[in-house]
Structures are given as C-alpha cells and as structure tokens.
Amino acid sequence: MKKVTFTDIHTVGHVNAENELYKQIHYPEMLNRYDSNFIEFKKMPSLDEFIESADYLRAFHLANGQKHVKFYLPANEKPPEELNEYLIEKDYEVGFIELYAINPKEFPKVDPQESIDIEVVTSNNFPAFLDFQFQTDLEFGKEFAKQKVNLYKRHFTNPAIMQIIAFYQGLPAGTVEVIIAKETAEIDGLSVKEDFQKKGIGTRLQQFVMDTFADKTIILVADGEDTPRIMYQKQNYHYIGFQYEIQKIDSE
Numbered sequence: 001m002k003k004v005t006f007t008d009i010h011t012v013g014h015v016n017a018e019n020e021l022y023k024q025i026h027y028p029e030m031l032n033r034y035d036s037n038f039i040e041f042k043k044m045p046s047l048d049e050f051i052e053s054a055d056y057l058r059a060f061h062l063a064n065g066q067k068h069v070k071f072y073l074p075a076n077e078k079p080p081e082e083l084n085e086y087l088i089e090k091d092y093e094v095g096f097i098e099l100y101a102i103n104p105k106e107f108p109k110v111d112p113q114e115s116i117d118i119e120v121v122t123s124n125n126f127p128a129f130l131d132f133q134f135q136t137d138l139e140f141g142k143e144f145a146k147q148k149v150n151l152y153k154r155h156f157t158n159p160a161i162m163q164i165i166a167f168y169q170g171l172p173a174g175t176v177e178v179i180i181a182k183e184t185a186e187i188d189g190l191s192v193k194e195d196f197q198k199k200g201i202g203t204r205l206q207q208f209v210m211d212t213f214a215d216k217t218i219i220l221v222a223d224g225e226d227t228p229r230i231m232y233q234k235q236n237y238h239y240i241g242f243q244y245e246i247q248k249i250d251s252e
Contacts, residue, residue, distance in 0.1 A: 038057075104211070
C-alpha cells in the first residue's frame, strides 16, 4: 500500500500566492466553497504570523465578495496554547479532519444486492446524478447548490474523476466521486439520501470503488468529530493522520 499524506488529497482551486509560511488557494469559479478558498500553513504560525495572515486573507476575500476565512494548520500538529486561546477569544471555529487509507483487498467484501444498482455516471444517468447532488447541496443554500452543479459538470468531463451513482429499487439513492491518481483513488463526497440510509448503499458504493481500482491505494478524508469515521475504522481503513482546520464566517 502506498504511503500517503494529506498532499495526496485533491484540492479544487488554484494557487494564488505562496511563500515560506503558507500557500493560498483561491477558486473564483466558486467563491463560497470554503474548501477551495483558504490558506494552508506550511509550518506552524506564531500568533503574530497568524494574525497577519488572517488580516491578509480577510481583505483579499472581502475584495472578492467573500464572507469567510479558512486556514489549515500543518498535518499532525495541534495549535499551540497561545494560538488556541486567541482563536477561542475571536470566535473562530476550530476542528480537524482525518486521513484514512486502505488496500482494496482489506475491505470487508459485501455481496451484490438485487435492490441496489451501482452505475458509473454517463450522459444517460448524468441528469439523475446532478439532481441528486442539487437536492443534497440545497442544505447549504440555493446559490451554493447551483454553483456546485457547474463544478459537477466540469468533473464529468475530467478523465481523472469518476462519478458513481447508486439506485435503490430504481430510485437515485447515493453518489460518490473518485479522484484517480497514479497510485491512489480518492473517495470524495460519499453521500446517501436520508430515506435510504442503513440499507448498505454506502458500503456497496465503496465496494464498487474497491473492485474498480483494485490496484490502487484507496484514500479519503473524514471529519474528525463526525460519525462516518467510526464506520471507516470498522471497515479496516488505516488511520494516517490529522489536520486542524480553522474558519470564521463574517456576519452580515
């Protein structure tokens, strides 16, 4: 199994600025996608360095009509006490993500189920895929959902991204995207409609990925404080590491 790090995770966005301290990612095609508009620190910033970086990013984002700032700290490093106290004082949201990897042979194999069909997205079922994603993304607002449709359309034409849809008794029930690299295949955006959860759909979507990319290391990122990470651990995924994320959304 390939040794993976957070640098193997695909980022939607363009490098706008870079120096010894950080790399700034910007995505003008989707300004309100926080995961595409942020600063990633290459080394742990001092409090003064963080404040200066935050002031820069806030001014840059405001000039582009963006109401958030987001930062990633170096992988496997917790914020020092002084920085952490400042973040709490200034009402930043602080959380962390976790990186997991698995050799497809280690995934607990599940048998096909007659009521569940897993399909690669083509021009025939792409409208169903788009509608499923739009309904899912409405949770974050109509404008965000509309912009995500354009992102999915770009992904559809990208040969390095495979889109997969699951049908339960003929109805769209779940989706996932796979970012394909030389040695890895990254599971991204695995989603199952609430009405169809606990029916094995998410597991079979993953099984399809394992079977399709049996020669690659399968990787994914999970919220460090959310329940899916427990499922991944039970499915034999290997915990690789963590990365702290910091964000703040300016009030209207």
